[in-house]
Amino acid sequence: MKITALAGGVGGAKLAHGLAxxxxxxxxxxxxxxxxxxxxxxxxxxxxLDTVCYTLxxxxxxxxxxxxxxxxxxxxxxxxxxxxPNWFRLGDQDIATHLERTRRxxxxxxxxxxxxxxxxxxxxxxxxxxxxxxxxxxxxxxxxGELAFQEYFVHRQCGPKVKGFRFDGVDVAEPAFGxxxxxxxxxxxxxxxxxxxxxxxxxxxxxxLPKKKIVAVSPIIGGKTVKGPAxxxxxxxxxxxxxxxxxEHYRDxxxxxxxxxxxxxxxxxxxxxxxxxxxxxxxxxDRARLAMDVLNFIGSL
Ligand code: GDP
Numbered sequence: 381m382k383i384t385a386l387a388g389g390v391g392g393a394k395l396a397h398g399l400a401x402x403x404x405x406x407x408x409x410x411x412x413x414x415x416x417x418x419x420x421x422x423x424x425x426x427x428x429l430d431t432v433c434y435t436l437x438x439x440x441x442x443x444x445x446x447x448x449x450x451x452x453x454x455x456x457x458x459x460x461x462x463x464x465p466n467w468f469r470l471g472d473q474d475i476a477t478h479l480e481r482t483r484r485x486x487x488x489x490x491x492x493x494x495x496x497x498x499x500x501x502x503x504x505x506x507x508x509x510x511x512x513x514x515x516x517x518x519x520x521x522x523x524x525g526e527l528a529f530q531e532y533f534v535h536r537q538c539g540p541k542v543k544g545f546r547f548d549g550v551d552v553a554e555p556a557f558g559x560x561x562x563x564x565x566x567x568x569x570x571x572x573x574x575x576x577x578x579x580x581x582x583x584x585x586x587x588x589l590p591k592k593k594i595v596a597v598s599p600i601i602g603g604k605t606v607k608g609p610a611x612x613x614x615x616x617x618x619x620x621x622x623x624x625x626x627x628e629h630y631r632d633x634x635x636x637x638x639x640x641x642x643x644x645x646x647x648x649x650x651x652x653x654x655x656x657x658x659x660x661x662x663x664x665x666d667r668a669r670l671a672m673d674v675l676n677f678i679g680s681l
Contacts, residue, residue, distance in 0.1 A: 381407060381675060384566035388413045388579020389428040390445035390607055391599045392572035393435035394661040398671030399570065400436055401664075405505040409562035410436075413574070414491070414510045415518035415547055415582035418530045420468050421459065423478035424485050427530075428579065429495060429510055430477060437502035445607065448473045467535045492556040509562065511583045514553040518578050519546040529578065538609040542616045547582045555587045563587055568635075568678045571596035573659065575610040576629045584633075595636040595678055597659060597670070598623040602642045606660065624649050636681050638674055653681060 383403060387396050387410055396410045410432060417426045427446065434440040434448060441447045451471035460466035470478070477498070484494045490513040499508055518529040522540035532540060555563075563569065569589060574580050576599070603622050605611045611621035619625050623639040627650045630637075634652040640659040647654045655677040661667045 381678065382565060382567045383407060383570055383675070383678075384409045384411060384562045384568075385570045385572055386411050386413075386574070386580055386583050387428070387432055387572040388574030389416070389431040392428070392574035392579060393432045393440070393445070394667050395570070395572040395597060395671060395674070396432055397435045397664075398661065398667030398669070399675075400506045401668040402671050402675065403506075405507070409507040409509060409558070409566070411509050411511055411559055411562060411583060411587070413579045413582050414512060415516050415550075415578065416529050416533070417515070418517070418528060420530070421464070421470070422482070423470075423475070424482045425468075425470075425478050426481070426491070426510065429491075429508070430474070432508055433495070433499060433502060433504060436504045436506060436508065437499075439502065447471050468530060490556065492558065507558065507562070509558050510556050511559060511586045512553040513556045514549060516550050516553050516582055516586065517548040518582060519548055520578075521546065533609070538612060542577075542609075542613050544617075545577055545581070547585055550582065550585045553586050559587055563589060566592070568593035568595060568681075570674060570678075571630065571633075573597040573599035573606075575599060575605075575608055575613075576626055577610065577613050580630075589633055593635045593678055593681055594630075594633050595638060595674060595681070596626065596630050596634055597638040597674060598626045598640065598643070600626055601640040601659060622646060627652065636677055638670075638677065 385396050412432050413428045431446045441449045456470050491510045520527045520532040521544040524540040614621035623643040624646045627637045636653045638655045644656045657673045
C-alpha cells in the first residue's frame with residue numbers, strides 16, 4: 381500500500397518510524413514541516429526535518445525525542461563561555477548537520493536535494509521530503525506580541541498565550557520536488573500525531589490535499605499532549621483540547637480518525653470513521669504496532 385505521511389517533529393517522527401518498519405521504501409514518503417526552521421548562530425536549522433531523519437536513521441536521542449544519541453555539547457558550552465546565545469541547545473554532532481546544510485544552501489542547492497543526500501549518508505532508504513524548498517516561517521501571535529516560532533517554543537518555553545499563527549512565505553512557497561507527486565500517487569495519506577496548529581497546518585497550506593483516503597492520528601490523549609504545547613494552544617484559542625477538537629480541526633479532509641482507548645467515549649461525536657486503539661508510542665514496538673493498526677484501518681475504509 382503506497383502511503384504518504386505528513387509529519388512534524390517528535391510525535392510525527394515516531395509514527396513515521398513505525399510505518400517505515402512495515403512499508404518498503406518505495407511505498408512510503410514522509411513530508412515534513414519546515415515552518416519551524418530558523419537561522420541561529422549563522423546556521424540553517426530544520427528541527428522537524430532533522431528529528432524525522434535522526435529517528436529513521438536510529439540516531440535520535442531516545443530520551444528527548446530530538447537531537448542525537450550519545451551527543452556531546454562542547455561547541456555550545458564554549459559559545460556560551462564567549463557570551464553567545466545558549467538557549468537553543470545544539471549538540472556537537474547535530475552542529476555538523478547544520479554546518480554542512482548551511483554550506484550547501486549558501487551554494488544554491490535546494491533543501492530537498494540536501495536532505496536526500498543526508499538521508500543516503502545516514503542509511504535511510506525511505507523518502508523524506510521537506511514540504512518546500514522555499515523559506516516558510518511560523519510566527520506565533522501572542523499576548524506578548526508576535527514571536528518567531530523558536531523564540532516562542534524554545535526560548536520562551538511556550539509561556540506566552542497564543543492568539544493565532546501566521547506562516548510567512550507560505551503563499552509563494554511551491555511544494556518541494558517530489559511532494560506533489562507523493563500526495564497524488566499515494567493510495568492514502570496519514571496525518572501523523574503532530575501538532576495540528578504549527579506542524580501540520582503549514583504543510584496543508586503548501587500542499588492542499590486532494591480528495592482521497594486521509595487518516596489522522598490524534599496527538600492529544602485524554603485532553604493532554606504527550607509533549608509540547610498543542611493542548612495549551614487549543615485552550616488559549618478557546619477550544620477545549622481533546623481528540624474531538626483535533627478531528628474537528630481536520631474536519632472535511634478526513635476519511636478516518638484514530639484516537640486513544642482513553643478517549644473511546646468521544647468516538648460517537650467524531651464525524652468520520654474512527655479507530656480506537658492504544659496510540660501512545662513509548663517503545664519501538666509501540667511505533668510499529670500503531671503503524672500496523674493505522675494501515676489495517678486504512679485497508680478497511
Ligand atoms: P514537534 O514539532 O517536535 O513539537 O513535534 P510534533 O508536532 O510532530 O509532535 C508534537 C505532538 O506529538 C504533541 O502534540 C504530542 O502530544 C504528540 N505525541 C508525542 N508522542 C506521542 C505518542 O506517543 N502518541 C501520540 N498519539 N501522540 C504523541
